[in-house]
Amino acid sequence: MILLSVCSVSAFFWLALLFMPVRWRMSERWEACDDSQIPHSQLPSLSVIVPARNESDSLPLTLPSWLDQDCPESEIILIDDESTDGTEKCAHSISSRFSRTIRIIKGTPPPPGWTGKLWALQQGINVSTGEWLLFTDADIRHCPNLWRGLVTKAIVEQREMISLMALLDTEGMWARLLIPSFVYFFHFMYPFGKVRDIRSKISAAAGGCVLISRRALDAIGGLAGHRNALIDDLALARRIKRAGLPLSLLLTKSVVSIRPYRRLSDVWNMVARSAFTQLRCSWLALIGTVLGMSILFIAPMAGICAFIGQTVSPAAPIISSATLLLMAGTYIPTIRFFGLGRSRALTLPIAGTLYMAMTVSSAMNHLFGRHVWRGRRGGNAL
Numbered sequence: 001m002i003l004l005s006v007c008s009v010s011a012f013f014w015l016a017l018l019f020m021p022v023r024w025r026m027s028e029r030w031e032a033c034d035d036s037q038i039p040h041s042q043l044p045s046l047s048v049i050v051p052a053r054n055e056s057d058s059l060p061l062t063l064p065s066w067l068d069q070d071c072p073e074s075e076i077i078l079i080d081d082e083s084t085d086g087t088e089k090c091a092h093s094i095s096s097r098f099s100r101t102i103r104i105i106k107g108t109p110p111p112p113g114w115t116g117k118l119w120a121l122q123q124g125i126n127v128s129t130g131e132w133l134l135f136t137d138a139d140i141r142h143c144p145n146l147w148r149g150l151v152t153k154a155i156v157e158q159r160e161m162i163s164l165m166a167l168l169d170t171e172g173m174w175a176r177l178l179i180p181s182f183v184y185f186f187h188f189m190y191p192f193g194k195v196r197d198i199r200s201k202i203s204a205a206a207g208g209c210v211l212i213s214r215r216a217l218d219a220i221g222g223l224a225g226h227r228n229a230l231i232d233d234l235a236l237a238r239r240i241k242r243a244g245l246p247l248s249l250l251l252t253k254s255v256v257s258i259r260p261y262r263r264l265s266d267v268w269n270m271v272a273r274s275a276f277t278q279l280r281c282s283w284l285a286l287i288g289t290v291l292g293m294s295i296l297f298i299a300p301m302a303g304i305c306a307f308i309g310q311t312v313s314p315a316a317p318i319i320s321s322a323t324l325l326l327m328a329g330t331y332i333p334t335i336r337f338f339g340l341g342r343s344r345a346l347t348l349p350i351a352g353t354l355y356m357a358m359t360v361s362s363a364m365n366h367l368f369g370r371h372v373w374r375g376r377r378g379g380n381a382l
Helices: 002-018 059-067 087-095 116-127 146-156 173-189 192-196 214-219 232-242 264-272 283-308 315-337 342-367
Strands: 046-052 074-080 103-106 132-136 140-142 161-167 209-213 247-257
Touching (some): 002 315, 059 087, 059 140, 132 146, 146 247, 192 247, 232 247, 283 315, 315 342
Antiparallel strands (some): 140 247
8 A cells, every 4th residue: 555655756746747747858959050141240259268178088089070160250269277197288189170269278286276178168158258257167069150059049039048968978888877867867957948938046057058147247247156056057056047138948959978888887977966066965855856766767667676576556556557658758859859768768867866876975075075076176067
């Protein structure tokens, strides 16, 4: 009876979620194109700021895509964040083959209270001249016309900040299982439509590609207001929205992450470094999260397994099977976005169980003071 009751609660949640498409439909999308609504001569100036720490392997795949952008009055500022792998030399070598120049800044150690990435960005901001700023990671490839199209979109739609969730790599068994579900869960927690709605309190951003106007950044007092944030993209979005400034978060295939996620540990470490921070480091919230995810993802599978073992009545597997179908129905738009077969929608409970374990792992990292990303304290959610 207990298992049947828990399975019924799970079924009720997924049925209710089916009628809240804003949390799973993935309708907030944008792709770059060459149809600009604003003449080149009227586009504002743009500064592209790239923090790079030991990125000599990434830059040959990403830097050419920035240097090829057709955007007048734009500059690229790369901050060599104390790299030890020849990042600066690699960037110079690549840029020498293009007509566009790139400015490389020798990064300095962060002052007390600053995370490494935010201090690197701040050093780029200090020397930048653009009316708009584009923060992007060194392992992100930009499709043609991205800069021009994104600035145009911000101006036409009167957005002070737009961030794009980079298309993550799904090569390999673990990536196909966990990357689409990562995006699904992020969208569930921060519905992109609600982020766009100025009346909603929900805010979010994807740190791999963030366009923000200088006037908006100045209006909130710059990056210093969240200089010690472990999840800097969410902190920036929160401050922008609290200031009453319009922002958007969009799915796209025009911004591509080249970072592979071939092993379970690749995804595990990405999630575990920030999941507990998203729970505001609350152990009570962790207990609630584990309990909730157990009901949502483990209970339906347990109901079916218990029936196979002939330990429960037929009602439990019927309810559990219906729950899995409801769950899969909300997951299909995400699976379709990544171009995977619909049958993969049935893997969501497995992914959910693994993410629950990653969240617990994140809490253990916090307990023992393990907040390290690429050799530095701090990092963004995506």
